[in-house]
Amino acid sequence: MSDVVDLAKPAATPAPAKAPVPRGRPSLLRGLVPLLGGLVVFVVAIVAMVDQGWWQLLVAVLGLALLHSGGSALGRRRWGAGFDLTAWLCGIWLAVLLAGAIFVPWLPLGEHQNLAAALGEPTMARPNLLTDRPLGTNNFGLDLLARVLYGARSSLVVSIGAVLIGLVVGGSIGILAGYFRKTTDTVVGILTNALLAVPPLILLIALATVLEPNLRNIAFGLSLTAMPSMIRMARANTLTFAQREFVLAGRSMGASNIRLMSRELLPNVMLPLLSYGMVIVSVLIVAEASLSFLGLGIQAPEPSWGNMIAEGEGATFEQHPHIVLVPGVVVFLTVFSFNLLGERARKRFDSRQAQL
């Protein structure tokens, strides 16, 4: 009898003692100190270090890094160790960029394209967040912030459009190949390999020589480069799912081929394909920027991220680095965000499949 009591006691007592402080939870100080410090450093950089060039940039970046560290610690303290500030910031960045690109005509910004309207503006103004040209101007006095947002319109429309074309066309071709196998698969395989054998940039340059460089044609050209991997991915996923018994079960219930493909296979193949599409968007943003940089994409003075970077060619970059840095950082942040979020989505769907 006493044994039972003895056994029960030590098990019961230590449990509540440990409960209040879960391990790995940052203290309030660990969060607030870098947060406030970062804020001070950033404000100093913006307000007090105007015209200090690289030093101003360095101090501002340092401030932002401190802000990130503090904010992330506070977030973990509030929402647990799973809180990921970087992922949230990526989502916020994409949302802000998208909203900016949509609403830019109604924003009180400087001129983005019309050279005549920018005649009175200062040229090559350095970025200064406290003025009404926060990201500076280029050699014609056009406002870089406005140009970045208008450039986002063409860059995002082209790359997302190309991915959508790739998803719809490539996805259906891949499902057809994986479902019917045999001749269909062989033909599709030869075409995919042929497309893969041509280096993508060469293919795009070749297309640019025959097609007029407008948004639709550029989206079409870029979708060709995304197509082979989409087809392969859809085909591979179809092959694994087509062997599952639910497809045979569907057939034994009297479902037609089209129904089996659209109702049984498509929803299963769509999940990995969509998250992969998100990663591909970032690749295509870079590809579109390279095309515009080469002068084969969007034509100046209409802004795109690629031809904005191209404006910094030659000696311009040495004297006015912001001409390249502003669009470059925007491309970097956007590509980074799409990549990170796409990767998260892919992992999530993979683990979901593992559970089933």
Place this chain on the structure above:
Amino acid sequence: MTNQTATPLLEVNDLRTVLHTPRGDLAAVDGVSFRLGRGETLGIVGESGSGKSVLGRTVMGLHTTGPTKTVTGQVLFAGRDVQQLDRRALRELWGAEIGMVFQDPMTALNPVKRVGVHLTETLRKHRGLDRKQAKARAIELLDLVGIPDPRRRIDQFPHEMSGGMRQRVVIAMALANEPALLIADEPTTALDVTVQRQILDLLARLQKEMGMAIILISHNLGVVAGRADRVAVMYGGRISETAPASTLFETPQHPYTEALLEAIPRLEEPPHRRLAAINGAPPDMVRPPEGCRFAARCRHARNDCDQELPELVPAVHDAAHHFACFHPVNQGGR
């Protein structure tokens, strides 16, 4: 045995399914004939690779002659030759008049489709019900197969259910249109033993209520015993022995059946006794032996067993008992 004499629901005559594999032609089903009356249960037993699943799918018409396989022989379902039907007619047959229950409930349901949609799709296709009627009928069906709280379950995804529950859903799918024939391909293999019994009891109850015929395919004699009216034992793509269930279990004639029955472990046996396994492996069906396919593993094999393939013939005393052996075990010869 209800009506062996009247037109049977299903008649299979000398059915052969040859799969064209890279190694050569493989006769997965090699000359199988049987009849099945309305409301009857036929148990098909055999080890892995004996051709029982291919037989089930060929009977249904899921396997037809094509680039990868050749089907010869005749499958008459309610007087229609299944192998002669075109795809459209087959699709009308499947799900409506022949239902199929699959082995693994984990993969037989689409992971991204709600349970209810699995049921309503076939109801709307074959019965022309509208959305509301189909849903009401689906709830009825889930209730029928013993799923508690079907109104809630119908909106769940397959991964929210246990294996036994999922198999009940698979059965509900197969039964949605009250088919005349249900082909159950190892319906309990992926389930644990207590659930196995529930599922088999469920099938038996539904059979009584709906009056359908069942082909119960299994590698487990215990599953078939007591559930089937007739049992057919398959070996190497052929039926080696078929008889009413009780006859087969009491007086097996084929040495293979006898060996299978001996291989069942029994509780009353002393512990640590060697299992009476059958030596050797099934024949390579790409190059099957000329004589009896079991001869190489048979305890009673004699010289003539290797010469000629024994035909399935009725026993002397019992016309319902057929076996394919020159030297049957429970009588001194033919």
